[in-house]
Amino acid sequence: MGARNTSVTRSRRRAVPWLVLGLWVAALAAVGPFAAKLAEVQHDRVVDYLPASADSTQVARIQDQLPGGETTELVLVYHREGGLTAADRTVAGEQVTEIAGRHRLTGTPRGVPSTDGTTLMYPVASNEPGADEDERDALVDDIRHIAHGEGGLSVEVGGTAALATDAAGVYASLGGPLLYTTVAVVAVLLVLIYRSPVLWLVPLAVAGVGDYLAMGVAYGLHQAFGTTISGQSQGIMTILVFGAGTDYALLLVSRYREELRRFERPYEAMRAALRGCGPAVLASSGTVAAGLLCLLAADLNSNRDMGPLGTVGVLCALVAMLTLLPAVLVLLGRRVFWPLVPAYGSEPKARRSLFAAMGSSAGRRPLAVLAGGAVLLGALALGALNLPGPIKQQDTFVDKPESIAAMETLAEAYPERSTQPIAVITPAGRADGTLARIRTVRGVDSVREGRTGDGWTEISVIAKDVPQSAGETATIERLRHALTGSYVGGPSAQRIDLLDTNARDRGVVVPIVLASVLLILVALLRGLVAPLLLVGAVVAVWGAALGIGGLVFGPLFGFEGTDPGLGLLSFVFLVALGVDYGIFLMHRMREESTAGAEPAAAALTALRTTGGVIASAGLVLAATFAVLTNMGLVQLVELGFVIAVGVLLDTFLVRTYLVTSASVALGRKVWWPGGLSKEPDPPRPERQPEPV
Template sequence: MPRWAVIGLWLLFAAAMAPLQGPLQTRAADESDTFLARGSESAEAKRVIEERFRAGNESAAVIAYFRDGGITSDDRLRITDDMTRICAAATIPTLKLVGSPYGLACGDQDPLDLSPGGPGLLTSPDGSVALASALMTDDSTPVAEAAVSTIRAIVPPPEGDETGLKAWVTGEVGFEADRSEAVKTIDETLLLVTCTVLVLLLLAIYRSPLMALVPIFVVGIAYVVAGGLTYLLVRAGVTTVSGQSTAILIVLMFGAGTDYCLLLVARFRDELRRTADVDAAITNASRRTTPAILSAGAIVIAAMLVLAVADFNATREMGPILALGIAVMVVAGLTLLPALLGVLGRRAFWPAVPHVEADPHPVAPLWRRVGQLVERHPAATAVAVTLVLVAGALGNLGGREPLDFSEAFRTPPQSVGGEQIISERFIPGRAAPVEVVMDYADGEAVISRLTTGLTTPVQEMYLFAGSIPPREGQESELALAQAYLKMDPFSDAATDSVPGLRKAAREAAGGRRVLLGGEVPEAYDTREALKRDNRIIVPLGLLLILVILAVLLRAVVMPLYVMATVILSFGFALGVSSLLFAHVMDQPASDQTLEQFAFIFLVALGVDYNVFLLARIREERAGADSTRAAVVTALERTGGVITSAGLVLAATFSVLMALPLESLFQVGFVVALGLLVDTFLVRALLVPSVAVLLGERNWWPRTAGT
């Protein structure tokens, strides 16, 4: 197909997909079900509450008023006036009820509408906090954002008004609004910062303004297409999407995609030094790099698709989305990029235009010295690097507690501050009650067992009225209760108490179904789901990558030690990061998905870029006297471009550290560190050293050149 036709088709496809970017971001902003475990009891409890209880499809904004020394009579008047103004606001169309400990401002009182237990439950024992609430009949993200914006404009700020009265808007609506605000600008921020970083790096590598923009243009077109296709999959119900998934999609596509472009561009420049024929140069460059790009892309796609077997929703939804993004990027890298380079020719590298030279493969002095080190001292080099990696991996021995909601933001928003006030001044479990769904007839027995047992962690428990009348085929009416724990609901002890609570509740119900939901059971179910996922994802991912490597290299020995070295670099990155997070950054807690995401990205991408070196070793072996000579030549000739690719990818993932969510900061830090270690230690020193030591045995069971 003519080059201009290829470029035109990509532009038309991107233009068709561009209008879908907005709807994709709207879908991604709603993360209400993202962090649940598929098939878990807590997920089932949430579903039953939404279907069978009138409060299930409603959401509440909790306003925590605070005055040090106690709420005064003037404060009560202010709170009552605030509630009246919230009722009169026209920006919350689904508002159902607004009330405080001092009365109902608007709406019809219903046993299911307000927290049970009476006004005493809405004021702290020391009288310093009063809790008001606004109930809405719609729990969607746009409604939460509108409600929180309206309420925060009415009530005093957390810093206090002129009288010293303070207020925080929190609860499920506050959480949803703050989380949405945190992820709302993630994609725009990532795109801006990522493109800026990549342009600066490419300018430094090629010293050409046009060549700094060509890869960004290719990846940008591919990203628009992938985003549109992702939205179509979401709309068809094939997958779900969250802000976290779209953020990782940007980083992965721009990082890996730019690297694929770098490989072809570097080979194109070499070919332009060999021949004056631009068409021949781009044809030869494409022919020699296509197998490596296809293999590298296949490795990442396979690793991402493995995520689709996970039980944890946030992990599972990433699988098809990231795999689709890389697949589109590979196709663009093998079609759009060659077409653009063929049209631009030597002009693409202006002002550093390559000319035909006697030696088309100049070796930089640095990589000549690295090649000499590996050739002369392979054993010492391999041992030294391995010791460094093992020492860093020892940092994993300490372990870290999981990140809770209050630690999820780099800068805690208002909803977190409100929950902290509630936790400090009320029953500890008041900040995150455990929701218990059971047959209405079992309510009294379950409550008695959970609140009066000698070892129960429940301090207080309140029963709502029954569910919506049972439908045909359902045996009984259900009851919904809230249990407040004696301990911090975000602590490990609270999470560990869930199995005991579930067992006790079922025993009290005579073996009949009792469902425990809410944040604490969800945290336990998430932890267990991640354990199960790791037992499947890690070995399955390793096996698939190993098979792809063996097919690519037509060998068994080389894939085995390449995988081992990449796993070592993963261990080093995670161990050193754990030490830095805990002892330098004062962040001892870890996001529960960190190990899983870091493993998948580092192993897949680490092997991915080893493919570039290994493919070149095989290519050089065809014309070399020995594998040792082929390894050294391949290292010297590709060291610059492969190291540049590693730097680009590490820089791209480090952009995640600029985002307000702690989970993405940690993923960005660990993956960026691991990629740097893989670039400068594993790919530059360890893998070549082991390859030199093994010599012709690298190609077992085949012989070199077959």
């Protein structure tokens, strides 16, 4: 009877992995149609990134409702170095006439020559595409096809619509190249880490399944709650799935390999591995998700909507790595580790590891190591003072597209005037009074009334100062102060709102992130000192990573500005992901302390046993974010660089040296006020028997 029950139990255990695999196949079949539609709802218009309450957002929304939708603003720039000829002006006029004949323009384009005679610009506006991005891009492409020069005459198509089309082209290129590059980078690192021709495929394939599931869930969020899907947020979601998912896989596979030496059957070894590292993985993923969800408190759309999408990526990676990965590994058995197969009952080769040596040095002089590391991080953080100022529109691309080249030509040929309109939306019944008031505002060069509809009138204002200069910014502020009940928008106003809202979001989101992460750590580690130590460490890493960015962005990369959202986004990601690794280390340290090890021995054992896994995970995560540095937008390059550098600092300096040194120096106080902070009671002497 006992043998029969044992056989039934084994059969059930063999069926569990197949059942999990079947559930995943059903889940992917269910979300497949939705995942395929995610690209259809991706939007990268400026209005999708703007703060919901800003003037410029209201302008963009009202423009969508006016007859013909949002106006497509373009500028045709004809330029010859030695001066335009009569033939050049004839060519320009013929091409503009052809454009007017093929497309519905809001007015007759009139050429504006430059003072030096080298440049002729034609402002062109059309309501033909409305708010549809594909139609806008088609209009810009067709105008670029018509407007061309030869024989030394250069023709460039710029303006807000052309700039949006060029930006959309960069975002469209993120999907495929970013995914392929991420997969390639993770594959190479897994091959080097596992030294197996087969094993690396398993976590990589499972991460791909998790990414597909995340795409389907993200589409569901968009349909249910209207969550904005942008190229940036979708790219970050993919990176988190592969980066965080591979980290969880590394921790699980490492513990599974360890348990295979203790258990004969893979199923039992996997159960032990999940019991051992499952709580740490759940806690770390929960911390990352909580940190990202704090972005919901942001007012900037691009920040706020990145929170749910990032959380979806982390949670889908977690579910895949704690269910699908164990099932596949159990079904494949020990042979998946070939040629380094862990045999049952064997002992791993004893060798002096790098992390054992690092732990020994930290254990001998903990205070000296701690002080030296703190000084180094503080010195690096000073580099943040060298960060470039807020980035301007023309500096957002790594490689200069045609729209930016047109802006530079205009800035050089027309230094005395603005070539970018400021949009004013005012109630239709007050249009005349608004026009009169605008003409009295200092800094205004010209005013033109545009479309009227749905109770609103659009007015185009040209400032005397060049776009995105201090003078134009002052003019926009004066317009907003003078025009009560009207909205002032346009590209330059959008930049002002982005700067203001990012400053507001930092003041709101940063304290919420710190508080939520600290509360989770207190509940997990059952103390106060260890959570404060981890949070302080990741904040120091963030400051040092920003400082390194300040040392290289301008002098080395040649960037002219810093994205306003860099500080907040890098803070959220580095704090959430950095605490992630701290949980791995502290969880093992607590496990050793609970088993009776002395504080110093527990800290060094935790570093020796988890250091390799944390280092591998840190390399993978840093490499996935470093993929962003190969993208075509400066803000993505800056974000990827700061996060990658921060993860490496956290992995190889803070986790290995500083946290370990602090734990050794504090001893049992690191767990204060929990039970582990108290000295154990001395053993009672054995009672001697009384003599008879």
